[in-house]
Amino acid sequence: MSGDVNWGIETDPDTILALALDRVSAGESLGSILSSAGADAEWLEPLLVAAITIRRMRGAVPVPSGEASLAGFLARARRVAPKSVAKPVLRPWWTRLSDVLRLPAGFAPRLASVAMSILLVAFALISGLTLFLGSPSAVAAQNVLPGQIVYPLKRLGEDILLSLPQSSQSRSAKVAE
């Protein structure tokens, strides 16, 4: 058995049969495989014919529609599927505040827009002040004298600085300046 070049150095009949079956699966004809099998062709032929017959008879097996099985399968899946945990809906703060204050329906959006307007105005004021105090014109205004055009600007800056909350030590220093 074996020793043929077609199976390389392989001499194990189980492996030779597996290699021949791989060639059948790849679509090679039985005649082609057997003609190149040498001495192995004699014992391989009935086995390969049996394998091919089984594959050919696959379509002859009467298979039912499977509709009932599918319906049962899906129904079972619905029963055993883990229940999804409902995520809490996050309501915006203004609707919650509106609920707490027991404001009339439809007031919450207006509350939100008023609050947003206030926030925007406050932000604009703080930003403007920060820019003015830190700007080059403000720095330049520190050296001007009474009677000059920008002198009122210097006084305004000093008043604002003194009105901001700060320690008493730094306030005294500012007044001394």
Add this chain to the structure above:
Amino acid sequence: MKDVSDAELVETGLLERARRFDPEALRALHDRFYAPVYRYVHFKVADPQSSEDLTSEVFVRVLEALKRGMEWRTTPAAWIFGIARHVVADHYRKRMRQAEVELDDGLTMPGEDGPIARVVVAEEYEALAKAIGSLTDEQRDVILMRFMEGLSIQDVAAALDKTPGAIKGLQHRALRALSHSMLYDSSEDVAGGGL
């Protein structure tokens, strides 16, 4: 590195989605494996009604396994056929004290068009069913999974909990027994017809 076929990728994707109980994936999974599992079960238990019931049971077990988070070690096909094998084994354990039904008694003849074609296919089918029925349980598993359903040696090994080397030996012995049985059966028919 192991080659992964397109079919295997599709099946793995289906199982991944089925694990999340996606109804479309469950339906596709059932459609893809119903006929192969039915054929396997049919040749193992013969009775068409039992075959249908057991095939449905296979899918229920697949569902339970997915819910428990079980992993498939090789391919989805090997995993599902492994489950089918256990379902059939459980069925026989339950019926251990009952007389076993002869395999060829319950097999329904295939419906082919044309009277001659029907007779030829039916005779061939009957001979094959009888030959498969004469195999040992393990040989029958290998024949059905490997040649009827086209599973690889590695997949059959995974489904039957054996090594690929053992499957090669089993398929050799199974094909030898099958070809002998088919040859013996047909020569008996010739001898019977001559009388």
